[in-house]
Amino acid sequence: MPVVSLNNLHKTFAVKRKTPGLKGSLKALVRAEYQTVEAVKGISLELDEGELLAFIGPNGAGKSTTIKMLTGILYPTGGEAQVLGYIPWQQRRQLSYHIGSIFGQKPQLWYHLPPGDTFDLFAHIYELDRAAFERRKAFLVEALGIGDWLDTPVRKLSLGQRMRCEIAASLLHSPRILFLDEPTIGLDVVAKQQLRAAIQTLHDEDNLTIFLTSHDAGDVESLCKRVIVINHGQVIFDDRTSALKRRFLRRKVIGVRFGQPVPDDFSVREATVLKRGTWGVKIELDTHVRPVDDLIAALMAYAPVVDLTVEDPPMEEIIRQIYLADDAVTVEVVPD
Amino acid sequence: MQRVYAEVRFAGHLVRLSLASNMEYRASFITQAVGMFINNGIYFVFWLLFFDRFKEIRGYQIEQIFLLFAIVALGYGLGHTFAGNAARLAWLIAQGRLDYYLTLPRPVLPHLLFSYMEPSAAGDLTCGLVWYVFTGRFDALSILLFLVCSVLAAVIFMSFRALSGCLSFFIGNASRWSSFLSNTLLTFSLYPMGLFQGVIRLILFTLVPAAFVGAVPVEVVETHSLTLLGGIAGAAAVSVVVLVLVFRLGLRRYESGSALNVNI
Structure with a gap:
């Protein structure tokens, strides 16, 4: 049960529309235009x-x-x-x-x-x-x-x-x-x-x-x-x-700041260096190719680590991937 | 009856909490209240100058003006001190800030109204009590009727302000309308009713019930008329019923919002 x-379930709102600026405001004052927005x-x-x-x-x-x-x-x-x-x-x-x-x-x-x-x-x-x-x-x-x-x-x-x-x-x-x-x-x-x-x-x-x-x-x-x-x-x-x-949370972005300068030829196996600074790097990783803990262990072995962050892809990117995957749209819940 | 008692106790708890919240900034609370007291006092100077030259205006002498101001100030002060959100209702609706009240199992309207205390209204409240001292009416019945009339006036002031705030459900942000209508009620209530005739007088007994928060209570205290007191009680009851009905109707149109909220 x-x-x-x-x-x-549906929910619509009437949203007032107006063009920017004073002219738009005056126009809206005389004749307001509403757009129906379907929120749900x-x-x-x-x-x-x-x-x-x-x-x-x-x-x-x-x-x-x-x-x-x-x-x-x-x-x-x-x-x-x-x-x-x-x-x-x-x-x-x-x-x-x-x-x-x-x-x-x-x-x-x-x-x-x-x-x-x-x-x-x-x-x-x-x-x-x-x-x-x-x-x-x-x-x-x-x-x-x-x-x-x-x-x-x-x-x-x-x-x-x-x-x-x-x-x-x-x-x-x-x-x-x-x-x-x-x-x-x-x-x-x-x-x-x-x-x-x-x-x-x-x-x-x-x-x-x-x-x-x-x-x-x-x-x-x-x-x-x-x-x-x-x-x-x-x-x-x-x-x-x-x-x-x-399927959609495979990509992680790892930011690391070392206790020593990063050499120009810095690279990591099975991951992409997105950005390199004097002291730190930003690395993109596909967790199916290489586990996060494996990469972190390698980074810590490489040099003293001062700071480290692991970020998920933003929600917009997950949504984009769901749309891109033809078979991804599903409303069937498979029991655990 | 038990339900009503529970709601009154709950309103009392809200008032205590609002007072405690205001007391967090004691200096601000006291200066606002004192500021309003002085402001009202200055306003009254006009009448002192008037009665220095004239004996009466439409049957009102200085004593009646003191009584009129005492009832209106105490009524307005009580309504806005304890049900401070009545004055903010238009803004709260327009900003989509009713969500908190809607998710809790208490009648939304009283919960909302008594959840905020307006510090400056405490100055009006004090003024009302001080002005009454100048009326010289110290017999028990007059004092009792003065207090009862002031409480009923408070109910009308609070209902009218909240009702005008409900306009926000229907026309968008009605904060200025609410303020304008409330000021109209207040302004007309501060003059002897004999000054108004015809349609204006009819309006002041119905749509903008200024008569029931000013002139009629003055007559009740002066004549000890229980019939007129019943009339004021009836006006207060009608105000509350209309407010509840319009608020319920408006709630169906409530659109919430994404503005950040803070309970103060």
Whole structure:
């Protein structure tokens, strides 16, 4: 029995169009022109209890619009959706007791107050029994490692610290499904890793169903078994993450900075040097040709390494590869 | 009834939290409130000069003007201090900032309205109490009626401001319209109703209910008329019902947005 099901979900917006400049503004004032933009074009999917789904796509693909319809914020233009048996936009209030949501760009924590104050507010909002609330809070504080910041005003927390507190706030009422919209947006590498680890822990502990949107392929690789890629409001890939990795996340870009100057004739076996500076190089690697760890070991053996980064291809490139691969467009989910 | 009590308690919690949030910047809070108090005081100088030359205006003497200003200022101050988001609703809708309230299991409108406190309105609130002292009406019934009328006026001020903010659902950013309409209500409420006749008077008892936040409450406190008090309560109830209906209708047109949000 799926906990989330979408059937041919549509959402269109009327967007005002105007040519640039004052002339365009005056023209629009006299006669406004609107263009219908289809943000979501017939998305259908199902999500089972305990699944951790990555719903990814580039900016403007329709990820946030979909999640907003599933949490009852937006009314769809057409189609059907059920979350835990509720129709989100009609039974928003009943549904909200059973789901948690985090919008990366829309914090729920009160900015000038410590997270602990917002946690108390949420206990009132969800009408939680005081003892149960304290137990749940203690569990989340421990699981997310946020004990040191509970009394610090949110404005003084780093983005990573704040996001972990946001997650705690969203889980105080023990929801069955957590909707995460771009939770790692703006975070540095370390904060992203910490947040991903925390999400994984909470998923494992609570058998929490997680619906995660992101435009960061790294979120998908490290967290989710299943991935749906959408572009221009349509599903273009729905399969196991391992399939996505095998076929479209093969390329990595490794940046390395050495403790000594790089010679002019620097080269590496089975990889391409994209850029060479005085102290560092940028190398492109196909992981099917040579594993990442093998290349890193070789680089570290070559000279002392001061800094090293491993980057995934940008989402736009993954999408391009999916379109290029004739047989890639699939909406069949193969069970693990 | 239990549900209503729970919502009132929740509103109380929001108000306490908003106050705590404002107290993070105590100096700013106090200076804004004091600034508004002084601003109101300067505005009243006009009436002091007027009554220095004339005895009355349409049946109002200086005592009635003090009472009128006391009720309007306390009502406006209460409405905007505790339901501070009423004044920001047009902007919040236009910016797509209702998402937070829509994902939580509380009635959206009260949750939204009581989640922000406007510091400068605390100056209006204080002014209202100070002006009442100058009316010289210290009998218990008059004080009670003054307070009840002010609370009902606060409900009307808050509903009218929020209702005008709902225009954003239908015409896009209506922040200036909301501000203009709210100022219209406030301005007309600060004059004796005897100055207005015909269509204008009809409008001030209906579309722009200035009479119910100024002149009628003055009469209630002066005459102790419970019938008129019932009229004000009715006007307040109608304002709330219209607000709730229009807000619900507008919510279907809400388009969210991608602007960065912060709860303050």
